[in-house]
Amino acid sequence: MCGIVGYVGEKDAQEFLLQGLKRLEYRGYDSAGIATLNQEKQPTLLRAVGKIKNLEEKIKNHRTSDHLGIGHTRWATHGNPTENNAHPHQAGSIFLVHNGIIENYQDLKKQLTSHKFQSDTDTEVLAALIDSFYQAGSISLEDAVTQALKLVKGTFGIAVLSVLDPKHLVVARSGSPLVIGVGDQETLIASDASALVGHTKKAIYLNDGEIALVSKDHIEVKTLDLQPVSAQVEEILTDLSAIQKGGYDHFLLKEIMEQPTSLKETLRGRINQSEHFVHLGGPGLTPKELKSIHHLIMVGCGTAYYAAQTAAYLLEQFLPDVTIEPVIASEYRYRQAYIPDHSVALIISQSGETADTLACLREIKGQGIKTIGIVNAIGSTIAREVDGGTYVHAGPEISVASTKAFTSQVTALLMFGLTIAEVKGVNSRLLAPIIEEIAQLPDEIARILQSVNPLMSNLAHQYKDYQHAIYLGRDVNYPIALEGALKLKEISYIDANAYPTGELKHGPIALIDDRFFEVVILQSGFLFQKSLSGIQEVLARGGHVVVFTDTDFDLPVESVIKIDTNFTILTPILFNLLNQLFAYHMAVAKGNNVDQPRNLAKSVTVE
């Protein structure tokens, strides 16, 4: 979603802002802009619809040597993606960039009669409000911002400059992240630490309800009531290679192929293969608390939710006295659901910023339920607000389609379940084979990726012109089918839906015709024969069946991708690699923008 950058220092502000915005491109946007200011208090505002390269062209024609500025990538909420609606917005001497939503902007707008509005946005209303306080009297920029923010309902991460003050920026947050990079004679602002990588390793993550006045060599953090805060400087651990393509054509392929290493990071120090136990430090629950758990709520959106569903099927195989409830955050936040005693909530999010997931966290925490984060992005809002947490350590995920995060989320959830099982005294003979497979999973993933990737391009060319796809799977392979369909639809734009194979005859089978192809996840063992019957039903209606499997079978399907593995329990995670590669090659075959699919944002920070 929207991205913010800011700079005050001695270097070329336009250059930093442009490079910073390029780093944030992955989040999804439809327009971009920057405003810089020189020492003579002359601003330069440049905005463009579409990709950053359009803004870059404008910058080339309007180069400045300014040392202070703010920039933004906008994902349209209020008003179309037009140049007037792009940020920064100006009101009087104020320039403002804003992530989030000002819910009461229409009421506020009615009162701001002296400002001539140029856009349809809520952000311009906030700019005008700040300006109205700033103009009204001898008040500092910081005071004007806090006065304005007191009247605002909604969420914000903002960066503000005033043409009257070429030495300072003011930033503030409530519900939308902001990081302040601490440099040498420069201070950098970003909504996501990835924009700061390579510039500084020191950062202050603002908390909700905080504001900061920053100059090139000074950072003063306060609460929105202007009480001083002693801000902690933290280390940015990401290095440049983690946010570069590293020789791959797309971030998506890089992230799929790096799963053996990203998963090793998830497992590092947490699993003892020889003695068959798992040690997960982060959740901070005592053995007594772990033992008393009888209900796990797993909250997530999109892929994170499917990771929860996948893990739920696996966990219930060895946690007989725990009910496991995966829930979709955007639904759960408005439900009046009863949460029984002895519950723990697992809050699953790659970005750690998803608005619906965050809302659930706050709601559940408010009910006195322990919340545990299963989060990838270090220092993100969810990671900071949960009672305890396990970082999945998959490394930055840049491509909008989530891949390596899924594998690490499922594995982290499994390890959390195993930790509970160990404390509850579940027979170690039941747990040992699972731990064994988890420990071997990175190498198994490496083998499968190498063997299957070369086959997928051909398969994609065979199916790229279909309009619809149905994914089918049973048991754990049902959420894997859901995840496969999500991956395909979001980057290939083929209408794809998933069903439990056994549900086919209760409705979806009516769809089958030549516009459709069907991807069936077929695992040997439990429910194999029943899955075969499902395939037969499709074949009997002239279906175009593709099977992802780990075994041989005798049915005249159109295409088969067979993986060679001795796994039995975690095979669904391996099948999902096929889903990922297939979706990737379909998107490439269709000539789509693989890493930034249309209409989507990487991090969904608005409801």
Ligand code: M6R
């Ligand atoms: O950052 P999160 O894990 O909270 O994001 C949740 C979903 O928005 C995300 O998984 C989304 O569905 C992906 N685009 C799927 O590939």
